[in-house]
Structure formats: C-alpha cells, structure tokens
Amino acid sequence: MVGICGACKNNVLVTQKRIKCSTPTCAVWYHHECVNYDDTISFSRATWICPSCSVSKPKQDNSNTPIQNKTRRQQSPDNTPLPLPQLGVGNSDQSIIIQEIRNLRREMKEHFDNQQASLDKFDFKLSEVQKEVRVLGGKFSTLREDVDELTKSVQFLSDAHDTQKGSIENTATTISHLSIENQGLQSQMNELNSKLDLLEQQARDCNIELQYIPENKNENILNIVQQMAAVVSCDLPVGSILNYHRVAKIDTHSQRPRSIVLKLSSPRVRDELLAAVKRYNKKHPQEKLNTSHIGIAGEKKSIYVLEHLSLKNKKLQE
Incomplete structure (x- = not known):
C-alpha cells in the first residue's frame, strides 16, 4: 500500500495503476479509474494536478470538477465492473476503457481457467503416479519378501556348505590318519608275510x-x-x-x-x-x-x- 485514494478513500495498492498530484501542498494519490487518467496519452505525470487542486485555481470552469466520494471494492475477474466516474471523458473513450477492462478480465479468466485445467491434469497425473507408486510399492514389498526368502535360503545353503566343508575336512583328516596307519599296517603285514613265508619254508x-x-x-x-x-x-x-x-x-x-x-x-x-x-x-x-x-x-x-x-x-x- 502506498496511500489513500483522494477520490474513493480506499487503499492504493502497489499492484494498482495510480498517480500522484504534483502540487507540493497536496501530493495525494489517486486510482487511474477514479480520475479517468489515460496513461496512453502523451502527458507528463510529473505535472499532473488532481481535480481538487485544479478546482482551487482561479479563472477556470469548476462545473465539471467534483470529486466523487464513493465506496470502492476489490474486483475479481468474476465480479461485475463498477460504473466509472464521469470526469470530463467522452463516451467513446469510456467505452474503450470499459472494453479494455472487459478484455483484460476475459484474458485473466482464460488464463485462470487454463491454469485450473493444468492443475486438474497435474492432479490427475499425480493421482496416476501415486497409484503406480502404490502398485510398485506392493511389487517391491513382494520382491523384498522374495529377496528375504532367497537370502535365508542362501544363508541356509552357506551354513550347510560350511558344515559339510567342516565334515569333509574332518573326514579328510581321518582318511589321512587312516592312510598313514594303513601304510604302517601294510608294512607290518608285509613283514609278517615275509616272516610267515620264512617260517613256512623253514617248516x-x-x-x-x-x-x-x-x-x-x-x-x-x-x-x-x-x-x-x-x-x-x-x-x-x-x-x-x-x-x-x-x-x-x-x-x-x-x-x-x-x-x-x-x-x-x-x-x-x-x-x-x-x-x-x-x-x-x-x-x-x-x-x-x-x-x-x-x-x-x-x-x-x-x-x-x-x-x-x-x-x-x-x-x-x-
């Protein structure tokens, strides 16, 4: 907000078209529509004088300079436009301004509708994505269960392999001992056979x-x-x-x-x-x-x- 409009006594916002009186003793802000200011006309804003200051000047016609004290409300693209004050502007200019305002409102409404449609499409796509995410979540949960079962199976096989490996190592150690023992027994048997043959021959x-x-x-x-x-x-x-x-x-x-x-x-x-x-x-x-x-x-x-x-x-x- 930059001030109070001298005509409608409503707040003058930074987003609204506005103009300030150039009289040093006045310096009051006005809405463009409250004073029918046309910014398309080649006119210096720095020398613009509000209607109140213009009325107070001598030798001028004051019949067409009253300032309307009206209640101004914020308009949305769907609200009906307020009647514009008649401050010395012709009917043709007023019609042009009204038409431009209507065109602006229509453009804003189309823009709003497009944005709303885009939001609706985005919501629909987001809903589809959420469904797919839920489906993927279910599949991922099932896959996670399968992976857990596979991990358990692999762990079981690993434990069984370790047990079997230990058993094989023990068996290999036993076989090695038995092989050594067998070699000793074989040597003893050969020796006994030799002795037996000798004894048999001696007999x-x-x-x-x-x-x-x-x-x-x-x-x-x-x-x-x-x-x-x-x-x-x-x-x-x-x-x-x-x-x-x-x-x-x-x-x-x-x-x-x-x-x-x-x-x-x-x-x-x-x-x-x-x-x-x-x-x-x-x-x-x-x-x-x-x-x-x-x-x-x-x-x-x-x-x-x-x-x-x-x-x-x-x-x-x-």
Whole structure:
C-alpha cells in the first residue's frame, strides 16, 4: 500500500495503476479509474494536478470538477465492473476503457481457467503416479519378501556348505590318519608275510616233494620211497622217514598225479637224498630216474625229486 485514494478513500495498492498530484501542498494519490487518467496519452505525470487542486485555481470552469466520494471494492475477474466516474471523458473513450477492462478480465479468466485445467491434469497425473507408486510399492514389498526368502535360503545353503566343508575336512583328516596307519599296517603285514613265508619254508626244511609218480589205490608210498632210495644208492633208514602223504592239487582239473611229500628226520637226510638223485641222473642221462625204476609197469615217466617249497617260493621259481 502506498496511500489513500483522494477520490474513493480506499487503499492504493502497489499492484494498482495510480498517480500522484504534483502540487507540493497536496501530493495525494489517486486510482487511474477514479480520475479517468489515460496513461496512453502523451502527458507528463510529473505535472499532473488532481481535480481538487485544479478546482482551487482561479479563472477556470469548476462545473465539471467534483470529486466523487464513493465506496470502492476489490474486483475479481468474476465480479461485475463498477460504473466509472464521469470526469470530463467522452463516451467513446469510456467505452474503450470499459472494453479494455472487459478484455483484460476475459484474458485473466482464460488464463485462470487454463491454469485450473493444468492443475486438474497435474492432479490427475499425480493421482496416476501415486497409484503406480502404490502398485510398485506392493511389487517391491513382494520382491523384498522374495529377496528375504532367497537370502535365508542362501544363508541356509552357506551354513550347510560350511558344515559339510567342516565334515569333509574332518573326514579328510581321518582318511589321512587312516592312510598313514594303513601304510604302517601294510608294512607290518608285509613283514609278517615275509616272516610267515620264512617260517613256512623253514617248516619244510626236512621235506622232499616227489612229482609225477602215478597214483594207485593200493600203493605203498613207504616201499616206493625205499625202492627209489635204493636205486639212487642213498641210505635211507625207515626211521628217518617221519611222515609221507600225497598233497591236493592246486588245479583240480589237471590230469597230473598228486605229488608225494616226505617228511624226513633232518635237513641233512633231505640233502643226502637230493644229492643222490642228482648224481644218479647225472650218471644216467639217457635213463634218468623214472617210474620203471620203482617197479611201476607201463609207460616210463620221469620222476622229479625236489625241495618242498612254499607256494610263494614255487611261484618265484616259476
């Protein structure tokens, strides 16, 4: 507000068209419409004199200079315009001013309607955006639940993996210990097998094996052995023969007769018999020890007199 209008006595706002009297003793503000001031006319505002000051000047016509004391109200674009005061302005000028005011009001109303329509569109779009945001919020909530479930599943799998990893590490440690222990046991077993083979062979130190002597149900193995010893010129008393028997075949389908095993009284007696057989075969290369020498009729078949070796030593000999 800049002052009080000298005509309508209402406030003169900074947003309203206004003019001030140039008389130093007056300096009163007026609304343009209250004094019918036309700012389109080339007239200096600095020398403008209000109607009151113009009336007080001598030698001038005062019949057309009364100032109306009327009540002025704020107008909106929808209010009916107040009748303009007649202050020496022609009807044509007044009509032009009224028309311009109406045009201004129409433009302002159109501008207001456009703004209102834009606001309505904005409200509609905002409502749509809010709906989409709510839908997205629901989807995000569902997605968040899925992510939480996935996180729980991943955590469960991670824990299970850690547990399985720990179990595998423990199992690997146990396997490593068992492997070391197994190697130790394997070494001990090999050592025991070696000792067992040695003991087994030592247990046969007094034995002799006779191979390829035909089998007979009524055979007398003791007579066969004594007759063979006589052929090779070996003194073999009956008391030096502790045991004798035929052993089972390794291959049950073989047609080869079962071998005879003699258990003699000492390794010395065994060695003497083996040496005697060896000497005999050497002296008689064309007539080596065979079945005819021990009184077995039929086709002559060589008789082999060998050490009674363990199964492992036999395989090594082969």
